[in-house]
Amino acid sequence: MSLGHQWWGDMITCESWHDIWLNEGFASYTEALYYEVIEGTVSYHNYMAGMDYVGDRTIYVYDTTSVGSIFNIVVYDKGAWLLHMLRHVVGDATFFDILNAYYNSSAQHGHANSDFFKGVCETVSGQDLDSFFDEWLYGTYRPTYVFEKFIEQDPADSRWWTYIRLRQTQGTDPQVFTMPIDFVFSFASADPETLTLFNDTRDSIYTFKTDNEPTNILLDPEKWILRYETNTIWGYHFIPVILSAGTQYEEYLDSVFAKGGSGQHLYSIESGELPDGLELDSVTGVILGTPNQYGDFPITIKARDKNNAILNDQTEQTISITEAPFQAGDVTEDGNVNLEDILFIINYVYGDHTSPNNVNLADVNQSCTVNLEDILNLISFVYLEGPYPLMGCVVP
Secondary structure (H helix, E strand, C coil), X not given: CHHHHHHHHHHEEECCHHHCHHHHHHHHHHHHHHHHHHHCHHHHHHHHHCCCCCCCCCCCCCCCCCHHHHCCHHHHHHHHHHHHHHHHHHCHHHHHHHXXXXXXXXXXXXXXXXXXXHHHHHHHHCCCCHHHHHHHHCCCCCCEEEXXXXXXXXXXXXXXXXXXXXXECCCCCCCCCCEEEEEEEEECCCCCEEEEEEECCCEEEEEEEECCCEEEEEECCCCCCCCEEEEXXXXXXXXXXXXXXXXXXXXXXXXXXXXXXXXXXXXXXEEECCCCXXXXXXXXXXXXXXXXXXXXXXXEEEEEECCEEEEEEEEEEEEEEECCCCCCCCCCCCCCCCHHHHHHHHHHHHCCCCCCCCHHHCCXXXXXXXXXXXXXXXXXXXXXXXXXXXXXXXXX
């Protein structure tokens, strides 16, 4: 292990004391690799656990005015952890390719800095590692993960949905660590599955579907991330979905949904308005209908537990409706709904019965026939700010 401390520092020396971790962090990590080769994976992880760093210093040494600051334990222990985490981020084979490329680089028998090593990592892995190095090399502390889960069976196919809410609650900098996180699912009658999610926000909900019911779910059980973790009971949350776009005058169907509480929910629009013609089902969260307007419609939807109003959550959504190539009520098809269209329908119903090119543009109340009511509805829309004209349903 002493050889490891000599190897990296002599083969590639840090360019300045700021980057002393390139010597000492690499040397400490070599010790863990020694135990992995000699005693196996468990010993490797145990050795890394022994280098768990809880302090507030950055691996990159900003203050180089004292020996104690330069050779602080952070460059040994957290420096080794940076390499340990990098190994999992890029994958085993790529990680050791990186070490070989670094060893054989132009810095051999010379010197390097952190940016040089990062460049080698990005070249070999093909990944953008800005966030990783910014957060772990120059940032302080570690993430504190708060983990909730909700599991239910899908009656449609008898498979199992798992919803995971993951929050980062640390009050230190960085506020968000950007990392892939392993979740290991255990099952009563199947082998465990490892599902990896990419986490880059303070508060996220992730959705998984498995063939078997999970009996347990563990966050990063092999400890590839320097972290704190708390497991809590699932609260009451909207499952994040992005409502689909629609087209004016065409049928629309989508839904929002919350999980938790008694399982019975009440949904309501808290702010904004749905496009005219769409409605939110207060029990199911389904949004359906035929939009008569077009554009972007930002809305805030609230869900609350039917049996306990204290349990509630909100989601902000935008429904985008594409303009149709025609407008209901525009029987003259000149791009406007006005007096000319009213007169056209009057003539169609009571005059010479000249038919519009598209008779359903005239059936503005969707009665499946064109009559006096359509004329009155169109007058109301044009002159009295009445309801939007609808696309008709006249059968040719």
